[in-house]
Amino acid sequence: MPYNKLEPLKKIFKNIGPGTLVAAAFIGPGTITICTKGGATYGYSLLWAMLLSMVATIVLQEMAARLGLITGNGLSKIVRNKLENKTARIAMILLMISAIFIGNAAYEAGNISGGVIGIQVLTSAAWYHPLIIGLCAFILLFIGNYKILEKVLIGMVLLMGISFVAVAVAIKPDFNLILDGLLSPSFEDDQLLLILGLIGTTVVPYNLFLHASLVKEKWKHNTDLKYARWDTIISVNLGGIVSMAIIIAATGLQGQGISSPADLAMSLEPIYGRFSSSVFAVGIIAAGITSAITAPLAAAYVVQGCLGWEADLKNWKFRAVWMVVLCVGVLFSSIGFKPLKVITFAQVANGLLLPIMAIILLWLVNTNVLGRFKNNWILNLIAVAVVLISLFLGAKTLAIVTGML
Secondary structure (H helix, E strand, C coil), rough: CCCHHHHHHHHHHHHHCCHHHHHHCCHHHHHHHHHHHHHHHHHHHHHHHHHHHHHHHHHHHHHHHHHHHHCCCCCHHHHHHHCHHHHHHHHHHHHHHHHHHHHHHHHHHHHHHHHHHHHHHHCCCCCHHHHHHHHHHHHHHHHHCCHHHHHHHHHHHHHHHHHHHHHHHCCCCHHHHHHHHHHCCCCCCCHHHHHHHHHHHHCHHHHHHHHHHHHHCCCHHHHHHHHHHHHHHHHHHHHHHHHHHHHHHHHCCCCCCCCHHHHHHHHHHHHHHHHEEEEEEEHHHHHHHHHHHHHHHHHHHHHHHHHHCCCCCCHHHHHHHHHHHHHHHHHHHHHHCHHHHHHHHHHHHHHHHHHHHHHHHHHHCCCCCHHCCCCCCHHHHHHHHHHHHHHHHHHHHHHHHHHHC
């Protein structure tokens, strides 16, 4: 094929970046655990839920990225400036800070503990393992260089992809069953929680804020919007394939009581050899590190936008936010403390934030804030469907969490 025909494709892949960080964020220990449970319990039958979540994620993330690139502002700042009613603005700021800053601080221990699980599959447990994961995240965030952060996280996502896909291929899956699971939705009552989990760990509220802020670090001009879109589509699809690979890997061990990534990694060894368990463990470590980086980063961007600080990775106020989130995560992970009340509060806040942000996103991309880049009727039709899904997810999440109180 002539060189000039390959040039547009090369430009697209050269411009991969912020979307990959979004994929790195949603492929965390929680996603691996949910995918493991889904595959080990129901085989291929829940693959359709992951496909649905990929579509929903692409729609929401594209709108967030478009807003960030065209306006040059982060999502929390756009929302703060656009809400003219003082009461509504204050309520929204409190909700965003509660869901993202407090929520991510509560979840950070799980991110770090997830990476530790991978280390412990490869070696014996040690008290300093959470410090290793935390230190890796601290160094990358403290450097404050977006290009370095982007390259490292792209590498981590590729490492996860290779690790999990290699294991999925090793079990020699039935491709007819995979196709059936993707295209034939099943919705039994006992599957509801896992379906909600698969979608809820992929369509993540904090990724909307993270994406809108990161596109400004990568691109500066409206003409780059096409690259931002391709970046979103390619990266979310890559992340979805990785998640599907985990589900497929877990199907090979149905009926063995697999309920966690560690169970899956250890159970692979007697059947497929030490190589499979080691490769899977490397993927778990990468997932833990990426989530341990992106959760504090998203929290810092949200607080920065809400309080009107300078948008700078090296700003000490910005650094102070992610340091708090990261340190809380390392501390709780190290002592094995699970702040259940804080996590429950965070789940409630996130359950409220996702549908609200989906509705606000839909509103913003139809206002003059985007000018000629606002939604057309086709995008609106798809977006409305995604908003309805987010409303359903939010309602179910709140029902489940409040039922546990």
